Structure formats: C-alpha cells, structure tokens
C-alpha cells in the first residue's frame with residue numbers, strides 16, 4: 062500500500078474508534094436509564110452496542126472510566142435547570158413556583174434515569190460519587206429558596222415558609238417519583254395567606270401514551286408546574302376515574318378543575334400562556350382550522366398510530382417492561398409481567414388488533430401523512446399560519462408511535478431495539494415528508 066494512503070487510513074480508523082466509543086457510551090446511558098447501573102453487565106452492554114466484550118474493555122478498562130463517560134454524555138444532553146433562572150424573583154412564592162416550573166419538567170424528563178440512580182445509590186460507590194454533584198445542586202436550590210424566604214419574612218411565619226420550599230425542592234428533585242408530592246396531590250395546598258396554590262397540578266398518565274405526551278408537551282411549553290402520576294394500562298382506568306376522568310388518560314387535576322380530554326388540557330395550558338405564544342390563534346378563521354385539524358388527528362391518527370404500534374409490540378414483554386413502566390408505582394412495575402397476559406388481551410380487544418391490523422393501521426397513518434405532506438408542499442413551516450399551533454403539536458405527538466422520537470417525554474426504544482418489521486416501518490415513516498416534519502417539531506419545539 063503506498064505510503065500517502067497511511068494518514069488517510071489512520072484518520073478513518075480513529076473515526077471508527079470514536080464512533081464505537083460513542084456507541085458504547087450511548088448504550089451505557091440507555092441501559093442505566095432502563096435497567097439501572099447496578100444491573101448493567103458488560104455482556105449486556107456489549108450486546109446492546111453490537112460489539113465484543115473485549116471492545117468494551119479496550120475503550121473502558123474499568124467501570125469508573127465507563128461511568129465517567131456515561132455521566133458526561135448524559136449530563137450534556139440533560140443539563141440541570143439554571144438556578145439563575147429564578148434567582149432574581151423577590152417574592153418567595155413566585156420564586157418557588159418558578160423553581161418548580163423548571164425542576165418538574167426536568168425531573169419528569171429524566172425520571173427513568175433518576176429513579177434508577179436513586180435505587181442503585183446505596184449499593185454502588187460510583188453512583189454515590191457521581192450523584193453527589195447532583196445532590197449538591199439540589200441543596201443549593203433548596204438553600205437558595207430558604208435564604209430568600211428568611212430574608213423577606215422573618216419570624217415564625219418565615220420559618221414555616223422557609224422550610225416548606227426547602228422540603229419541597231428536595232422532595233421534587235430527590236424523592237422517589239412514586240412517593241413524590243402526588244401522594245397528596247389533588248388536595249389543594251394553600252400558603253399561610255390562604256390564596257397561593259403551592260401544590261402543582263397533577264397529570265394522570267400512561268407514560269408512553271401519545272395523548273399523554275400531547276398534554277405533557279403543552280403543559281411543559283406553558284411552563285405550568287405539574288406532577289405526572291404514571292400508571293400502567295388497566296390500572297390507569299381506576300386512576301383516571303378516581304381523578305374525576307372518564308377512564309381514559311390524560312387527566313389533568315388542576316386548581317381550577319379536572320380536564321379529562323387532551324384537547325381540554327391544551328386549552329387549559331393556553332389560558333396560562335401569554336397571547337404571543339398561544340397554541341390556538343386568535344383570528345377566527347385560523348382558530349377554526351387549528352381546532353378542526355386537532356380534532357381530526359385525535360380521532361384518526363391517534364388511534365391508528367397506536368394500533369400500528371401495539372400490533373408490533375404487544376408480544377414484546379422485554380420492551381414493555383423496559384419502556385412501558387418508567388416512573389409507575391413499584392407494585393405496578395412488579396405486577397406488570399404477571400398482568401401482561403390480561404393487559405394484552407384487553408388492548409387487543411379494546412383497539413381491535415388482529416392479523417391484518419399492521420397493514421390496515423399503517424395504511425391509515427400513511428393517508429394522514431400524505432395529506433400533511435401535500436399541505437406542506439408550498440414550503441410552509443407550520444400547518445396553519447406562520448407559527449406553531451395546537452395542530453402542529455397534536456400532529457407530532459400523535460405521530461410519535463410511528464416515528465418514535467428521541468425527544469419524547471418518556472424514554473422510548475431506539476429503532477434498532479424494535480422488532481425488524483416495525484423498525485423498517487419507523488424508518489420509512491421518519492423519511493416521509495410528514496414524518497420528517499413531525500421529527501423537526503420534536504427537535505425544535507419539544
């Protein structure tokens with residue numbers, strides 16, 4: 062081989078090595094977020110990354126080096142909310158509200174990983190070491206809130222106020238999500254003056270449900286503090302009714318009332334949003350167009366995409382356990398494998414899933430995708446008007462079962478983890494102009 066080719070070969074080799082290292086790191090993040098660090102073996106990691114165990118060891122000779130790379134990678138993708146974001150707010154209640162509004166979405170987004178880290182912390186020195194920095198961050202948030210309450214309201218009343226924000230911030234950020242504030246949610250909390258609702262709204266969900274994602278997205282976007290109460294299928298019916306809903310999720314229990322349809326939750330979020338950023342435009346014609354599109358997606362794309370996804374995934378117990386149960390109460394997670402048979406039967410019956418469903422539901426999604434692509438052909442960036450509306454949000458959220466976006470509000474499997482036929486379908490839907498549009502909305506607006 063002539064000598065001038067050597068630098069090229071070396072560069073290529075270094076690039077390949079770098080890509081392998083990244084793949085191993087990403088696999089470690091995925092496994093830590095699903096099974097947890099203590100249960101992530103080198104064999105599982107090698108299998109997930111598609112490399113040999115020796116390759117894992119070549120890149121990461123010990124667990125500490127792997128953990129450091131994995132933490133750095135995850136922290137870069139999930140930076141903690143900036144304390145400075147609420148530092149300048151003088152009123153302690155407003156300040157706490159702003160802190161919670163930043164921390165809740167962060168905690169919700171990272172719930173799978175956090176839950177595993179908290180669980181594994183007592184048994185893993187590495188988790189203890191890396192998690193210490195996060196605990197320090199929470200202490201500074203809590204100390205900060207306490208100092209402000211103390212400065213602004215001295216005396217006994219201040220002590221009560223001071224302790225509450227501190228306890229609450231720790232609670233939100235460090236408590237096991239299953240034992241979190243939602244245990245008491247629904248009861249309306251009041252401040253000593255009796256008029257500030259400190260307890261955020263509660264959103265009852267099945268975490269992977271795309272209607273729930275639609276609601277989460279709207280609430281996150283509006284900066285509304287809420288606690289997500291996650292359940293597995295079937296149990297959700299009880300939770301929904303208990304919360305005042307009709308048996309489906311999402312159900313939002315807010316200080317102003319109960320909202321049991323995703324469209325009503327979007328409208329609720331809009332009432333808490335400044336006019337320029339609202340999801341429903343003011344102009345009557347445009348407003349009607351947005352509402353009609355949202356209704357259409359709710360009635361057709363939502364159910365068909367869900368049928369397509371369940372058709373491919375119902376028999377995958379492993380994926381169900383890894384992704385369906387993140388953040389649900391411990392007993393539901395434990396009962397999930399046992400309930401799976403009944404659950405699959407219920408879902409098959411409820412959504413009429415049979416041998417032809419894959420093709421039928423896939424074709425129905427494609428029809429919606431084609432109509433959306435035709436609408437986008439003139440080069441517009443959003444479905445209605447020149448801004449992001451409820452139509453865009455509903456389309457992207459309800460397209461999620463067929464495009465499996467990484468920005469989704471709970472962890473979803475990567476295409477490579479899916480059954481081959483579904484993975485091929487996801488890749489095709491992502492490549493469709495309407496799928497690419499939905500993916501862009503997740504990237505830019507979620």
Ligand SMILES: N[C@@H](CCC(=O)N[C@@H](CS)C(=O)NCC(=O)O)C(=O)O
Pocket residue numbers: 267270271272273297298308309310311321322323324359367411
């Ligand atoms: N129209 C409702 C639809 C919600 C819906 O279909 N939720 C599903 C979860 S994806 C559900 O609760 N299904 C189970 C059931 O009805 O038992 C909305 O927009 O909120």
